[in-house]
Amino acid sequence: MARKTKADKEKTYQALIEAAAELFRSQGFTATTLNEIAERAGVTRGAFYGHFSSKSEVIQAIWEEQALPFFEPIKDTLLNLPQDKPAEAxxxxxxxxxxLFEDNNIVGRAFFIIMHNMEISDKDKELVEFLSDKYKLYEQVLCCAYKKLGEAGNLKQGVNPDHAAMGFLYILIGMINMALLPFGDFDYERDGYPVFEHYLNSVLMD
Amino acid sequence: MARKTKADKEKTYQALIEAAAELFRSQGFTATTLNEIAERAGVTRGAFYGHFSSKSEVIQAIWEEQALPFFEPIKDTLLNLPQDKPAEAxxxxxxxxxxLFEDNNIVGRAFFIIMHNMEISDKDKELVEFLSDKYKLYEQVLCCAYKKLGEAGNLKQGVNPDHAAMGFLYILIGMINMALLPFGDFDYERDGYPVFEHYLNSVLMD
DNA sequence: CAGTAAACATACATACGTGTATGAATAAAT
DNA sequence: ATTTATTCATACACGTATGTATGTTTACTG
Incomplete structure (x- = not known):
């Protein structure tokens, strides 16, 4: 095939990322083949290998280029909650x-892939390590935030910050799981927000 | 190989189920091959095809024979909570x-596999339907139980039964996810019970 | 105590996924 | 304008997973 312009190259790159993210979400990482990714992106495997050297590399790209820019500012804020009114922040x-999950599909997918990393465990050690690092990061960020909330006296009496953080993470994982299920009709307004609202109300002082 | 006794046949059957459940959990359904299952069970693929006709059939067997007997009584109780002191029940x-999750590994694994069914979605429609049915069952059972709790006046004021049920399910999924991760060291006593305790306390009247 | 059928191993045919090597056409460089 | 380099398709080689066909031994059956 003929050579494309740089802009065209970028387009195929994005198409490959998009296709991979959606396929990983809907069928899982292992079940998704390079042929399927390429086909969904409107190219062949030849194009794929021009951009990535393996399937694992795509996940890392999805995370770093698509999800991270959105997560980073939220993470930073959570790690540095203000002394006054941390609960509000x-x-x-x-x-x-x-x-973010509601609007930007790719972020939800990326998060989802990370959360379901055990699917690919054992067979690709390096990738598992990459994914488990992300997982642990979420945990740390939440624990740190809740610790701050506790220090500022914004947790209800008897609420253990670590337990509260874990509970929050569980709910988050469960909700994303639910939201991205192939069946069912998840609606954030109806099935997401109220649950978090209730959980936060049961944990935070106002 | 020589023919075995009926008892021996049953042993290989159980060995295959056990092996499959553990491999599905640790590597995922798709990534697990029939050779791996057979090898872990100490037999060859010939034996596998004597008991099952495909990988999908194994999941259904795991659910119906291993997990269901444990779940059924709990499910029935939840669906028929007593009028007096339903919260306690x-x-x-x-x-x-x-x-159950803590003691009986195969139940946890079965639950986990069901909860992560999207991994195999799209490619085996029939299996997906089987799994999604189970998923919806959990949801219904919980919603029914919380409805009963609400009617009996056992929910705290302002707590929506459906939202409470969803929150519970989210936490359950998240916890199982966490508990069966290949990395990390999940401990029910430390990471499971307290979270549920807190959640129930925030929802139920005592 | 034959004869049969069952339990499982072995071997084979087929399909598929991956990775690489090659080639074509054209954008970019000089 | 010519050359070079690049983008991607095509083709090939290899490994591996599946499913089936076949064979072997022995438990079961009458």
Whole structure:
């Protein structure tokens, strides 16, 4: 095939990323073949190998280029909650996070892929390490945020910050799981927000 | 190879189920090959095809023969919570459920596999339907139980039964996810119970 | 105590996924 | 304008997973 312009190359790159993310989400990482990715992107495997050297490399690209730019600011805010009214800032960031999932499909998919990394465990050690690092990062960020909330006296009495953080993470994982299921009709407004609202109300002082 | 006794046949059957469940959990359904299952069970693929006609059939067997007998009584109790002190009965069943995960590995694995069914979606329609049915069943059982709790006046004021049920399911999924991750060291006593305890306390009247 | 059928191993045919090597056509460089 | 380099398709080689056909031994059956 003929050579394309640089802009065209970028387009195929994005198409490959998009296709891979959607296929990983809907069929899982292992079940998705390079042929399927290429076909969905409107190219062949030849194009794929021009951009990536393996399937694992795509996940890392999805994370770093698509999800990270959205997550980074939220993460930073959570790690540095203000001394005054940290609960308010916390709620705000959580809402940003949920809106992210609602609006930007690729971020939800990336998060989902990370959360379901065990699917590919054992067979690709390096990738598992990459994914588990991300997982642990989420945990740390949440624990840190809740610790701050506790220090600022914004947690209800008897609420253990670590337990609260874990509970939050569980709910987050469960909700994303639900939201991206191939069947069912998940609706954030109806099935997502109220649950978080209730959980935050049960944990935070106002 | 020589013919075995009926008891021996049953042993290989169980060995295949056990092997498959553990491999599905640790590597995922798609990534697990029939050779791996057979090898882990100490037989060859010839034996596998004597008992099952495909990989999908194994999941259904795992569910129906291994997990269902444990779940059924809990499910029935949740669907028929007593009029007086339903909250107490509910707590008790949830504890039974969690103990099940803690003690009986195959139940946890079965639950996990069901919860992560999207991994195999799209490619095996029939299996996806089977799995999604189970998923929806969980949801219904929980919603029914919380509805009963609400009617009996056992939910705290302002708690929507459906939202509470969803939140519970999210936490359950998230916890199982966490518990069966290949990395990390999940401990039910430390990471499971307290979260449920807190959640139930925030939802139920005592 | 034959004869049969069952339980499982072995071997084979087929399909498919991956990765690489090659080639064509044209954008970019000089 | 010519050359070079690049983007991607095509073709090939290899490994591996599946499913089936066949064979072997022995438990079961009458």
């Amino acid at each position: 916390f709620r705000q960031q959580i809402n940003s996070l949920l809106e | 509910f707590r008790q069943q949830i504890n039974s459920l969690l103990e």
